[in-house]
Amino acid sequence: MGILMTTADNAPLAPLAPASSLRDRVEEAIAAAIVSGQMPAGEVFSAPNLAARFGVSATPVREAMLNLAKRGMVDIVRNKGFRVTAVSEDELRxxxxxxxxxxxxAVRRLAGTLSGADLTRLRGLAEEIVRGARDGDLARYLQADTTFHLTLLKLVGNMRLHDIVADLRAQTRLTGLVDLVATEELEASAHEHLDLLDLLEAGAADECERLMSRHIGHVLGWWAGQAET
Known part of the structure; x- marks a missing residue:
């Protein structure tokens, strides 16, 4: 489905991306809009209104929003819809x-241990992140980025760790991401995933840990609209 979702001022948000179901497609498009700040914190959105923008019925949108409420990305506002949750700077830090x-x-533990099949799969995801950054497709970028990071954690073999980080990612807001579309900074941060895989394959544990820490730090830098040194 190529229909764009738009905000009240008609700024384009993410199109519905391929996923396992219509509800999943709607959920990921809305999640990307929330994380990137295209759906601002504090604003209330109704399921019928969002459904009209997507060109779908209200049912999959309502189901998607209820799931986003479980993920902590929106709060239910009785008789009105769903309010996008806010994340303070202290909470983000x-x-x-x-x-x-x-x-x-976690990535330190993975250094030098990944199979050829694992590396091939991860490189495919990393290349998808780069394409999303290059094309200015934030939904594609964020979905591939999330899958990449959570796949690494699955390979550690600790699903509690995976679930904790997945929950933390849902609480993150990258309000400067929209302004980084098609910029050198966004592409540079995207290429860090490929750099990390090279280090993992080489077994460079210390370098893997340092790169991952620096990469996550972009949440408070480039991805928050702040300069980095």
Missing amino acids: AIVDVRQLLEGP
């Missing part, structure tokens, strides 16, 4: 700290 503490050591 705390999320980044925890992710760095968890994901840095």
